[in-house]
Amino acid sequence: MNLRLYDTAARSVRDFEPLQPGRASIYLCGATVQAPPHVGHIRSGLAFDILRRWLQASGYDVTFVRNVTDIDDKILQRGTDEGIPFWQVAMRNERAFTWAYDQLGCLPPTYEPRATGHVPEMVELMQRLIDAGHAYPADGDVYFDVRSLPEYGALSGQRLDDMQPAADSDAQIKRDPRDFALWKSAKPGEPQWHTPWGPGRPGWHLECSAMASRYLGPAFDIHGGGMDLLFPHHENEIAQSKAAGDSFAQYWMHNAWVTTSGEKMSKSLGNSLLVSEVVQRVxxxxxxxxxxxAHYRSMLEFSDEAMSEAAAGYRRIEGFVRRAxxxxxxxxxVPVPDAFAAAMNDDLGVPQALAVVHDTVRVGNAALAADELVGAREARDEVVAMLDVLGLNPYAPPWAAQSDDGAARRALGPLVDVVLAQRAAARDRKDFAVADALRDGLAASGIVVEDTPAGPRWSLAEEI
RNA sequence: GGUGGAGUGGCCGAGAGGCGAGGCAAGGGACUGCAAAUCCCUCUACACGGGUUCAAAUCCCGUCUCCACCUCCA
Incomplete structure (x- = not known):
């Protein structure tokens, strides 16, 4: 069974057929670095990290571009508010995003271009659009003429005439109120780049069209992003690139958002949970x-309870791997089990894939308990292979480094051994009160002792 | 007004005509001095009302509720 992906543009699941056999190119809309990332942002990076890993595990040579939009109205505003250059705001938040991606084990992109580094490409693209009659300069701005492109709205399934008219103050200078800005003339004090149409700065959508074609060419395989980018951002991207004659993305994928109390997590709603805060708790x-x-196209209702349950589920898997x-x-x-591959090939069916992981863990646990090492080894190797695809392999970076309390274990080991020897002596003389007190004492220090047929095993408690 | 999505057991979360995904929690059992871990067993479902069908959570019609997008958004 081959990989099938849900294509938003086709509104259906389609067989994935790359432009070049054995290669896959992905452009993911990354962050507009206005603020540090919340868990909703990182879900998007994570969903496409899993796509990328699965493509790689399936033998594809993947080129993965995730941009940084480092200039927009809010970034400029924040710089003004704080009395610092906008690039200081952008850099600070870009680092916060990079940190969060790293924390969550998202592989670094092949290329990570910034908008402000690609103004020449944007100018060239605007010139092509103007020459083709799809864009026009007006008062130092440059607008895309949505009426010039009959298929405008096709991606998001909207018709121009049904759209709510924008409450846009510059409506006078636009040919149609729904025309969008490719380029904005510089207001006093704003950063500016020189163009044939005067000094200015990029609009919001142009950078992705420019950078996607710069690094992936006029045609590439998959364009991804959050569902909320479908309109206007992706609609406008596709309009810019197609009007300029590029074939652009062959598949459009959109991840659903994270909600809290049933509502979308959003910076503007003030209900966002920063990644930096959440990783304090789990x-x-x-x-x-x-x-x-959760499936990447399903909304995920975030709650601490659900997160704790999930953590318990992961620890069960991890516990099996460690014990094995x-x-x-x-x-x-080893190769992943067929059922796992089938689940992943079905539009990245991670939930069903995880069910295969858990089933395999149960089989492996039973084999370990029965001392059937061949079966246990098979199950363990399969589990690790599956975890690797999902970016959850405890032996792989960054988890290997994080969970390897090497120094702590080396220092504690001899001390714990002393206590365990005392406990063993107490148990031998049936003095269970003392034995339990010793175990409780270790537990109070965050050292968990479990008895096994081969003797006691100790580990550092994961609970915070 | 336009467009799209959702409603599943105590909870999370899959599935998309027939054999009840999986996890977490709960109860029972095995193991253990006790615990922990592990294994086995058990329980509770498809928003509502109609319809199609031998068979519907799944298809059709209608209704309700919720969410999102329509130029700030992952």
Missing amino acids: RPVELRYYLGS EESLGMPES
Whole structure:
């Protein structure tokens, strides 16, 4: 079974057929770096990280571009408010995004272009659009003429005449109120670049068209982003690029948002949960598991309770892998089970894929309990292979480094061994009160002791 | 007004005509000095009203509720 993906433009699931066999090119709309990221932003990065990993695991050579839009009205406003250059605001928030992507184990993009670094490409694109009669300069602005493109609105399924007229003050200088700005003339004090139409700065949509074609060419495979970018951002991107003669994206994918109390998480609603805050309450790998556990096109209602449940689910998987390592050593690379591959090939069916993981964990646990090492090894290696596709492999970066409390374990080990020896002596003489007190004492220090047929095992508690 | 999405058991969350995904929680059992972990078993579903069908959570008609987008948004 081949990979099938839901294409927003076709409103249906389609077989994925790359432009070049064995290669896949993806452009993901990244952050407009106005503020630090909340979990909704990172869900988008995560959903497409899983797509990318699955394509790579399926043998594709993936080129993954995720842009940074480092100039827009809010960034400029914030710079003004704080009395600092806009680029300082942008850089600060870009670092916060990078940190969050890294925390959640999202692979770095192949290229990560910034809007302000691609003004020449934007100017060239605008010139092509003007020459083709799809854009026009007006008072130092440059607008896209939506009426010049009959298919405008097709991606989002809207007809121009049904749209609410924009409450836009510059309506006088536009040919149609729904024409959108490719380029904005510089107001006093604003940053500016020189163009044939006067000094100004980029509009919101132009940068993605310019950068996508710069790094992926006039035609590429997949364009991704949040559902809320469908209109206007992606509609305008497709309009710019198609009007300029590019074939642009062959597939459009959109992830659903994260909600709290039934409402979309949003900076403007003030109900957003910063990634930096959430990872104080739960390990980053557990947050990744939680955000990835719902299908990418389903809304995810965020709650601490649901996140804790998800964390418990991940620890069950992780516990199996760690316990298996004690008797089996490190895992070997094996193919993922067919059921897992089938789930992933069906428009990234991570929920069903996770069901396969859990089923395999149960089989593996039973094999371990029965001392059937062959079966346990098979299950363990498959589980690790599946976790790897999902970016949850505890042996892979960044989790390996984070969960390897090497220094702490080396320092604590001899001390814990002393206490465990005392406890063993107490148990031998049936003095269970003392034995339990010793175990409780360790537990109070965050050291969990479990008895196994091979003797006690200790670990550092994950609960914070 | 236009467009799109959602309503599933105590909770999260899949599925899209027939054999009840999975997880978390709960109860029972096995194991254990006790616990933990693990395994086995068990319970509770498809918003509402009609219809089609041998068979509907799934298809059709209608209704209700909720959410999102329509030039700030992942």
